[in-house]
Amino acid sequence: xxxxxxxxxxxxxxxxxSKRYAALFMNRCKAQCEYQNxxxxxxxxxxxxxxxxxxxxxxxxxxxxxxxxxxLEFLKTLETCPLERKPVISVLINCxxxxxxxxxxxxxxxxxxxxxxxxxxxxxLKIASGEAILDTPFCGLVKRKLGQLAAAxxxxxxxxxxxxxxxxxxxxxxxxxxxxxxxxKKNGVSREQMAAMEIEGA
Amino acid sequence: MKLVLSDRPLPLSDSLDADTRYFDLSSxxxxxxxxxxxxxxxxxxxxxxxxxxxxxxxxIAKSERVLYVSRxxxxxxxxxxxxxxxxxxxxxxAFIRVLDGxxxxxxxxxxxxxxxxxxxxxxxxxEREIFRALVARNAKNMNFLSYEIRFVTxxxxxxxxxxxxxxxxxx
Numbered sequence: 612x613x614x615x616x617x618x619x620x621x622x623x624x625x626x627x628x629s630k631r632y633a634a635l636f637m638n639r640c641k642a643q644c645e646y647q648n649x650x651x652x653x654x655x656x657x658x659x660x661x662x663x664x665x666x667x668x669x670x671x672x673x674x675x676x677x678x679x680x681x682x683l684e685f686l687k688t689l690e691t692c693p694l695e696r697k698p699v700i701s702v703l704i705n706c707x708x709x710x711x712x713x714x715x716x717x718x719x720x721x722x723x724x725x726x727x728x729x730x731x732x733x734x735x736l737k738i739a740s741g742e743a744i745l746d747t748p749f750c751g752l753v754k755r756k757l758g759q760l761a762a763a764x765x766x767x768x769x770x771x772x773x774x775x776x777x778x779x780x781x782x783x784x785x786x787x788x789x790x791x792x793x794x795x796k797k798n799g800v801s802r803e804q805m806a807a808m809e810i811e812g813a
Numbered sequence: 814m815k816l817v818l819s820d821r822p823l824p825l826s827d828s829l830d831a832d833t834r835y836f837d838l839s840s841x842x843x844x845x846x847x848x849x850x851x852x853x854x855x856x857x858x859x860x861x862x863x864x865x866x867x868x869x870x871x872x873i874a875k876s877e878r879v880l881y882v883s884r885x886x887x888x889x890x891x892x893x894x895x896x897x898x899x900x901x902x903x904x905x906x907a908f909i910r911v912l913d914g915x916x917x918x919x920x921x922x923x924x925x926x927x928x929x930x931x932x933x934x935x936x937x938x939x940e941r942e943i944f945r946a947l948v949a950r951n952a953k954n955m956n957f958l959s960y961e962i963r964f965v966t967x968x969x970x971x972x973x974x975x976x977x978x979x980x981x982x983x984x
Contacts, residue, residue: 622846622847622848675899675954676947676950676954678887678889680846681845683886683892683895687892708909708916716889716946719888720888723940727936780911787909787916791853794850795853795855806906806908807857809922810871812871
């Protein structure tokens with residue numbers, strides 16, 4: 612009845628930034644960790660694993676201002692799954708925006724799930740500019756916070772942590788534009804094409 | 814154009830005019846977004862998954878009035894509506910702008926819209942409060958000029974939806 616089960620609720624879990632965050636978390640965590648992607652078909656298996664750990668860390672991106680539906684559907688299954696002993700649930704969330712507080716609503720959704728279903732909510736780390744921050748000089752800031760999150764979970768503390776790029780909002784917008792232009796270029800798509808106003812069928 | 818997007822069938826066929834489109838998500842085949850960013854960085858404005866969502870997001874973009882009908886779960890849209898809204902990201906660009914002092918994605922040709930959300934199945938004031946906060950944030954990312962949230966019971970959904978559509982026709 613010890614250890615942390617890390618559940619990745621990203622829609623692209625095997626290739627996700629959430630997976631990278633989870634790996635960095637595990638490198639800094641003194642407790643035994645097990646990592647699993649949430650899929651459409653493994654809910655029962657994950658519920659079974661939850662029965663055997665003291666803590667669960669939900670790792671996911673902000674999606675349309677809330678929980679990704681991959682995670683939402685797992686929580687709905689978990690609601691119907693009677694666990695003998697309920698682990699503490701913590702959250703590691705990232706969004707692509709400058710402001711870490713844009714993650715707050717999704718965190719409140721998990722807190723509500725916990726309250727409705729008798730789980731204790733543990734700690735949370737809200738990462739801003741999470742699409743790109745790991746590949747910038749600010750990666751160290753994230754690693755430090757991940758270490759603090761790991762320590763808080765191991766010590767049973769309820770901490771609210773956050774990390775953002777130490778830039779002005781305008782600098783962030785310019786940096787994110789460069790990031791996405793570069794992303795499109797790898798696909799042979801120009802900045803102008805990416806900025807098209809047309810929507811198919813509209 | 815106007816749009817009624819519902820997670821359950823609604824008996825509206827007699828009351829819809831030619832300018833109003835209605836989609837019952839419970840009868841649509843819509844896969845989860847896979848987060849590939851293709852609609853931003855490979856085929857801008859076009860989703861790679863060719864299912865019913867590609868009939869719906871262009872209508873979301875073109876509509877100046879929308880009625881969303883959805884069950885609420887943990888303070889957010891339940892799976893059918895959330896799945897569709899996640900698949901609607903081709904209407905946005907990858908690029909970020911500052912709006913009302915916060916960063917948000919740039920919209921493509923999305924008509925500014927007045928939105929009504931019929932939300933049912935809430936279980937507490939806390940859940941309703943989270944949902945209000947969610948829609949307020951959605952408003953910035955979905956180009957809502959204004960919005961109204963009506964919390965109703967499951968039994969009241971059909972009547973409330975019909976009332977809203979009648980008000981559209983009368984205006």
